[in-house]
Structures are given as structure tokens and as C-alpha cells.
Amino acid sequence: MVGQLGHPSPVKLLRLGVADAGEVLTLQRAAYVTEARAHDDFDLPPLLETLPETRAALSSDLSWGFREHGRLVASVRLSVSGDVGVVGRLVVAPDRQGHGLGRELLLATEAAAPPAVTVFRLFTGSKSVGPQAMYLKLGYRETHRTPEHGHELVHFEKARVQPS
Numbered sequence: 001m002v003g004q005l006g007h008p009s010p011v012k013l014l015r016l017g018v019a020d021a022g023e024v025l026t027l028q029r030a031a032y033v034t035e036a037r038a039h040d041d042f043d044l045p046p047l048l049e050t051l052p053e054t055r056a057a058l059s060s061d062l063s064w065g066f067r068e069h070g071r072l073v074a075s076v077r078l079s080v081s082g083d084v085g086v087v088g089r090l091v092v093a094p095d096r097q098g099h100g101l102g103r104e105l106l107l108a109t110e111a112a113a114p115p116a117v118t119v120f121r122l123f124t125g126s127k128s129v130g131p132q133a134m135y136l137k138l139g140y141r142e143t144h145r146t147p148e149h150g151h152e153l154v155h156f157e158k159a160r161v162q163p164s
Contacts, residue, residue, distance in 0.1 A: 011066040013066065013105075016064060016065045017059070017063070018058050021054045023072045024054055027072050027091055027093060033094070034094065035125060038127040039127050039151055041149070041150070046089060046091075058077075063075060063076065063077045065105070073092065073101060074091065074101040075089065076089060077089045078109055078113060080113070080117060084118075084119050087109060090102060090106060090122070090131075102131070103134055103137075106134075106138060110160065110161075119157060120157065120160065122135065123156065124153070124156075126151065126152035126154050127151075135156045138158070139158050140157065141156060141158070143156065
């Protein structure tokens with residue numbers, strides 16, 4: 001996929017792997033500061049993840065990202081279990097948030113998921129208003145909420161749209 005996404009430089013969907021772990025972890029930490037502020041908690045799991053944990057995740061999950069001029073500006077992971085694709089760690093560089101990268105990356109992830117995936121699931125914090133609005137606009141529906149370390153997680157689900 002090549003497009004403008006609110007910025008003059010083109011972006012292309014790239015498969016990420018273990019070699020990208022350091023850059024993915026740096027991007028993830030920068031992006032999750034916004035969430036940490038919203039939840040008044042800087043001990044969120046994505047901020048505490050270690051480089052070996054990121055490498056392990058990138059070796060077992062499907063991961064994609066967008067680069068602009070060589071810089072990783074967005075990334076996402078997809079863990080597949082049977083017919084369920086669990087979307088996680090959808091992050092966008094702070095200076096690129098609000099330009100459609102997260103939306104486009106999520107849609108690209110849905111399209112690139114293995115054919116066996118028939119449903120997508122994801123969650124976010126209850127104070128993550130922007131991501132929640134985006135998920136709803138993209139057809140996700142809230143399924144339930146769960147307590148997590150003094151916070152509330154909002155869980156979403158979306159049936160895969162099969163090409164006609």
C-alpha cells in the first residue's frame with residue numbers, strides 16, 4: 001500500500017521482524033506515553049516491555065509497520081489463534097498521530113491477516129478516547145470491560161469482511 005496519509009511523504013506497509021525489535025520498542029514507548037498520561041500510570045505493560053520480550057513477540061506474532069523516509073512511524077502486532085486475530089500494540093509516533101496512520105495500519109493488518117482469521121479482537125484503556133472512537137468508526141463493537149491494575153480495559157471485536 002502506498003499513500004499520502006496526511007503527509008507529503010509516501011508510506012508503504014512493511015512486514016516487521018526480530019531485526020526491527022529495537023526500533024519497534026522505541027516507537028512503542030514513545031507512543032504509549034500518551035496513554036500513560038491519560039491513565040495516570042507510567043507502569044503500563046507496553047512501557048515496561050523489554051527488548052528480549054519485544055524480540056520474542058516479533059518472532060511469534062505477525063507484525064507490520066509504516067516507514068517514512070526510513071523512520072518507523074507506526075507498527076502493530078497480530079496474534080493468531082484459530083480463527084481469531086488479536087490486534088495488539090497498535091502504535092503511531094507522537095508527531096504523526098492524528099494523520100490517519102493508525103487507521104490505515106489497522107485496515108492493512110485486517111487485509112493482510114491469514115485467510116483463516118474470521119474475527120478480530122483488540123482492547124484499549126477506558127480513558128483512551130481517540131482509539132476507542134477510531135475502532136468504532138472502523139466497525140468494531142465493544143464486547144465487554146475488564147479491570148486491569150486499577151484501570152478498566154475496553155474490549156472490541158469485529159467480524160472479518162470477506163471480499164465479494
